[in-house]
Amino acid sequence: MSDAKGNISLAIRVPVSSQSLFSPGGGRCISIPRKKLVQKIEADPTQTRINSWIEAMRASSPTRTRPGNISSLPESDEEDEYSSWMAQHPSALSKFEEIAKSSTGKQIVMFLDYDGTLSPIVENPDQAYMTDEMRDAVKGVARYFPTAIVTGRCRDKVRRFVKLPGIYYAGSHGMDIKGPSKKYKYNKNNKGVLFQAANEFLPMIDQVSKCLVEKMREVAGASVENNKFCVSVHYRCVDPKDWGIVAEYVTSILSEYPNLRLTQGRKVFEIRPTIKWDKGKALEFLLESLGFGHSDNVLPIYIGDDRTDEDAFKVLREKGQGFGILVSKVPKETSATYSLQEPSEVGKFLGRLVQWKQMSLTRK
Numbered sequence: 001m002s003d004a005k006g007n008i009s010l011a012i013r014v015p016v017s018s019q020s021l022f023s024p025g026g027g028r029c030i031s032i033p034r035k036k037l038v039q040k041i042e043a044d045p046t047q048t049r050i051n052s053w054i055e056a057m058r059a060s061s062p063t064r065t066r067p068g069n070i071s072s073l074p075e076s077d078e079e080d081e082y083s084s085w086m087a088q089h090p091s092a093l094s095k096f097e098e099i100a101k102s103s104t105g106k107q108i109v110m111f112l113d114y115d116g117t118l119s120p121i122v123e124n125p126d127q128a129y130m131t132d133e134m135r136d137a138v139k140g141v142a143r144y145f146p147t148a149i150v151t152g153r154c155r156d157k158v159r160r161f162v163k164l165p166g167i168y169y170a171g172s173h174g175m176d177i178k179g180p181s182k183k184y185k186y187n188k189n190n191k192g193v194l195f196q197a198a199n200e201f202l203p204m205i206d207q208v209s210k211c212l213v214e215k216m217r218e219v220a221g222a223s224v225e226n227n228k229f230c231v232s233v234h235y236r237c238v239d240p241k242d243w244g245i246v247a248e249y250v251t252s253i254l255s256e257y258p259n260l261r262l263t264q265g266r267k268v269f270e271i272r273p274t275i276k277w278d279k280g281k282a283l284e285f286l287l288e289s290l291g292f293g294h295s296d297n298v299l300p301i302y303i304g305d306d307r308t309d310e311d312a313f314k315v316l317r318e319k320g321q322g323f324g325i326l327v328s329k330v331p332k333e334t335s336a337t338y339s340l341q342e343p344s345e346v347g348k349f350l351g352r353l354v355q356w357k358q359m360s361l362t363r364k
């Protein structure tokens with residue numbers, strides 16, 4: 001479908017009837033008072049279910065930086081673990097020449113996650129600003145290569161953080177994509193892209209978001225972020241002794257919504273539609289939109305720090321095309337090829353790419 005401005009709008013058909021898109025409670029927020037919830041947790045003698053959530057919550061954002069003394073491993077074992085991980089996922093900065101060489105004769109297409117990649121992780125999600133240096137680096141990259149920001153955030157919100165024209169913004173984990181205007185130098189046939197994969201879920205997401213806001217008021221430090229096609233429940237500032245309450249509320253509310261699923265990011269629960277769409281699908285969609293759907297002349301590079309970015313790393317690995325770069329200071333299971341330690345290194349990598357491109361153009 002295309003609108004008056006020529007934007008292409010696609011809707012993914014999901015196998016659910018519109019009736020089942022609403023909660024059986026007719027949209028009322030389940031009313032479990034906190035006291036009852038605590039009793040429920042305490043009444044479970046093994047607390048297996050909730051403990052496994054708390055375990056996952058702890059693992060969702062490890063704080064250990066370099067080989068150090070926080071884990072239970074002896075220091076030398078940790079160093080071995082780190083070195084062997086780095087051998088498998090070398091620094092994209094130290095392997096820069098190798099990466100640049102592999103792009104010979106190919107168009108680099110750059111995919112960038114936002115939080116933890118372009119901006120540092122901070123306590124208040126509304127203040128996760130990127131630095132001006134980072135903005136310049138992204139602007140530089142976008143001058144030479146088609147560039148997309150792929151994020152769990154709401155598209156408009158990330159656009160306000162990044163503040164750059166001429167790039168693609170894929171919000172809500174890729175479920176909401178908008179491309180640059182019609183005049184786009186990398187795609188002569190560009191008609192402007194607007195892709196929304198989960199429109200039918202909007203009322204339900206809104207409903208669940210309101211309900212979560214109501215319940216999270218009872219947990220000090222918890223906050224809810226409505227990301228349009230998905231919702232984030234943040235527990236970074238919640239006392240760990242209350243994590244069980246957060247998990248219990250979130251899972252109880254979600255049990256009322258069989259068409260929504262729960263995933264975890266860095267000290268955050270992510271609630272999203274059960275449709276088969278993720279950052280990997282968004283990457284494929286964008287390559288296709290740029291005319292590289294079946295092309296060998298393209299080198300997609302995806303940089304991200306979170307579990308949701310693994311879907312994109314996996315697509316690249318399976319395609320045997322381009323590569324993923326994981327931003328992490330600690331060894332993590334990943335399908336990425338290379339690693340960078342933190343957003344400042346991402347900025348350096350983008351800067352080197354721009355310099356290298358400028359040099360190769362002057363040599364011509």
Ligand SMILES: O=P(O)(O)OC[C@H]1O[C@H](O[C@H]2O[C@H](CO)[C@@H](O)[C@H](O)[C@H]2O)[C@H](O)[C@@H](O)[C@@H]1O
Pocket residue numbers: 113114115116120121122123124125128150151152153225227232234236265266267268270306308
């Ligand atoms: O796909 P991303 O761009 O990485 O977005 C994933 C989530 O990022 C944000 O939360 C994370 O960053 C916050 C700010 O630094 C931090 O406080 C929080 O603990 C992190 O989980 C964002 O607020 C979420 O909505 C995104 O889903």
